[in-house]
Amino acid sequence: MSLDKYFKRKSLEDEESIKASSHVTQSSSKKNHIEINPDTLLADPGLRRPIYEYHINDRDAIRRAYLQKGPCQPSHCDFPQKQFGNISTLRRFNPAWFGAYPTWLEYSIAKDAVFCLYCYLFKSKGGVDSFVGEGNNEAIKRVTFSEAPRHNKLTSLDIQKDITQAAAEEITNVIIKDLGDSLFSILIDESRDISIKEQMAVVLRYVDNNGHIIERFLGIQHVRDTTASSLKAAIEALFSKHGLSISRLRGQGYDGASNMRGEFNGLKALILNSNPSAYYVHCFAHRLQLTLVAVTKKHNEVGDVFNFISSIINIVGASCKRMEVIREKQYARIIEGLENGEISSGRGLNQETSLRRYGDTRWGSYYVTIIRLLAMFSSVLDVLEIIREDGMNSEQRTEAVVLTDIMESFNFVFMLHCLRRILAVTNEFSQALQRKDQDIENAMSLLETSKERFKMMRENDWESLLEEVSSFCIKHDIDILNMDDEYKLRGRSRRKSQGITNLHHFRYELFNNIIDMQLTELDDRFTKTSTKLLLCVAYLNPSDSFSAFNKEKLFHLALFYPSEFSIVDLMILGDQLDTYIIDLCGDYEFSGIEGIASLAEKMWREFFLLCILSRVDCEIGWEISG
Structure with missing residues (x-):
């Protein structure tokens, strides 16, 4: 079988071109063997034949010969001066550059230009010949700079990641150098990225050489899970990577999650076991907000009220049409109140308002939500009545009926007014803590003031609260419960009500109990150690x-x-x-x-x-x- 089917024979022109080469000779021992004589290779890079003009079978041998010979670096010739661009100063090649780039920089005496040996050896046909064919003179440099942006798209994900990683490492090195041997604190938060992987963001807080308080983002560390032990292991790994030590910690700041602040097994406790001086001091405003969040999760009726509020806001604000209706209803009631003298007029009063959704991390949002719902109570009921009659489907109509019954109950009205009073105390404290000019001593004083107000409210505000709730019920045609009657649990028979009165339920199980839980959460989250330290x-x-x-x-x-x-x-x-x-x-x-x-x-x-x-x-x- 002929091998021509699988291997292409060299043409006569290829054989002649090889023989015609000035520095390539054919060996007599083997017909196809090519010997390269390094001494006969042209040294000046400006006079060489491009590597791609040689036969493909000879290129590797020529590359090895040039690598063995080394770059052309004449150091004792006369380097002429010339003017570049619009600069009037004459410039010339500096032979000291050979020492800076000994393995690849070449100079052509014939063309007075610099070349790159590696670019010559591995240059393919086509493209710009900078550092290869014409040398790096000013004309070629302009071509290179004009062509480079067209190809430099940085669309490769690998290149993007490398550039990002390099920039991150350089920035991190600057931060670590600026920190030096100083003491520092850490601020940590945990979250999931788009790929649903648990991540831990770490921020350093320290004093720089100018006495300024500096906060710098150190990095994001992947964690297997958000248990306290995993978070501590991730912190130790990050510290080890950057040459930091837990012994230099003087403060910790996390969110209020139990895996962070736990007294015995939380991250705070694990770090304190390693370094007793790393005291835990969390953002006061955030910590105060979390006291309310904890109460809503621990007290069933408080949690139910906010769930009902969320459902009311969802159904009433489900469309622009319904929002427009509620604004019109509210506007009409304001006009009627002004005409009857029930509402005062004046600059800044009676402005347009709307229902607002609360959020666990939005300071004072619970308080604002309740205030606006109380102010728009009748208008919300009117919209629910419209939905009951003209709802898009039976589910919406049924939901509107249920929510209307809940809103027109004494229990719901009582909880709204009770929570409004309790949240009013913490809201003032929260607003004060968010002031940038707030000093530590005044903040601690406000904390004690809030606790005293809760205690006074528990002892003295029951009668005024009951009167306020009753007046609201009369205004909106809601039945008022007799406090001496037996309390009836919703959805349960009278036998399971344990024979308690309405007074006992609303005053002691709700009003007093919620205040006590709020005080307990304040004491738990604003610990004596951190309070004394800050004072x-x-x-x-x-x-x-x-x-x-x-x-x-x-x-x-x-x-x-x-x-x-x-x-x-x-x-x-x-x-x-x-x-x-x-x-x-x-x-x-x-x-x-x-x-x-x-x-x-x-x-x-x-x-x-x-x-x-x-x-x-x-x-x-x-x-x-x-």
């Missing part, structure tokens, strides 16, 4: 000429960090604090400072300047003594 820090406040300064409280602050203050240090600290307050009160540079952050920044700058001056004095002393 001690507040005594460093420089406002009003350091009027908040308290030596005993600051001494107690040092006790929170036993690894930082030895017994000897504590003995010296009292004398140092006396000197500290006298020195700062007498220094006019500290007289106008407001806030602990400004004080820390100022003291750090003074300390840094002192270190520089001390170093200069030492260097001068060394020069004199030398």
Whole structure:
């Protein structure tokens, strides 16, 4: 069988071109063997034949020969000067570049241009000949820059990931370098990405060399699950990667989930076991919001009320037409109230409002939702009546009937007014905590004020609450329950009502119980340790000429960090604090400072300047003594 069917024979022209090559000779021992003589290869890259002009069978041998010969790097020739572009200064090739790029940079004496050896050896036919055929002169450079953007689309996912990873690593290195050996705190949150994988986002909080409080995003760490042990293992892996240590932690900040803040098995507790100085201090406004969320999940009737509210908002706001109807109804009632003198007129009063959906992470949203539902109570009932008659399907009509019966019940009205009063206390506290200029001491004072208000409400507000609920029921034609009658559980027979009265149920099982649960959640989430720690820090406040300064409280602050203050240090600290307050009160540079952050920044700058001056004095002393 002929091999011509499977292997193509070389043509006569190919054989002649090989023989005609000036530096390629045919061996007499083997007819098809090509010998390459490195000494006869043209060294000047500007005079070489392009590699793709050689026969395909000879290219690898020529490449090996040129690699063995090395790049053309003449260092003792005269490199001419020339003008490039619009720059008037003359420039020329610098032979020192051969030392910077010894393996690939080439220079052509014939063309006064630079080339790349690797680009020449592996250049395919077509494309721009920069660094290969014409050299990297100014004309070719313009062609390269004009052609490159057309091909540089960065559409490859691998290239995009590599660029992103490289940028992330460089940024992270800058953050770690800026942190140095300083102490720091961590802020952590957990979430799922688009691929439903659990991720943990980590932020570092520290003081930089200028005394500024810095927060930097360190990275996202994948975790197998969100258990406390898995999160701690992920943190240790991330710290190990960047050369950080848990021993340098001085604070933790997470959300209020049990796997984070658990007293015994939470992430907070696991880190505190490794480092007792890494105190847990969470966002006060977020923590306050979570107290209400916890109550709604633990108290069945509170949870039911918010579920009913959510259903009411969903069905009433299901279409633009229904929202328009409720606005028209509300507008008509405002006009009627103004005419009857029931509503006062004035600038900023009686503005258009709408129902608002609450959210677990939206501060004060529960309170606003209840306020608006109470204000639009009659209008909402009118829309539900329309849905009962003209609903799109039987499911909507049935739902409207059920929700109407619930809204027109004494129990629902009572819960709305009860929760409004309770949420009013926490709402004021929440709004105060969200102020950026809020100081720590005032925040802690507001916490204690809120607790006292709850206690006073529990003892004194029952009568006024009952009167308020009754007046609302009379206005909206809702039956008022007799507090001395036996309480009837919804959906149960009278025998299962345990013989309790309406007064007992509404006052003790609802009103008092909800307040007690709210107080318990406040005590649980605003722990005594974190409260004392922050109050001690507040005594460093420089406002009003350091009027908040308290030596005993600051001494107690040092006790929170036993690894930082030895017994000897504590003995010296009292004398140092006396000197500290006298020195700062007498220094006019500290007289106008407001806030602990400004004080820390100022003291750090003074300390840094002192270190520089001390170093200069030492260097001068060394020069004199030398």
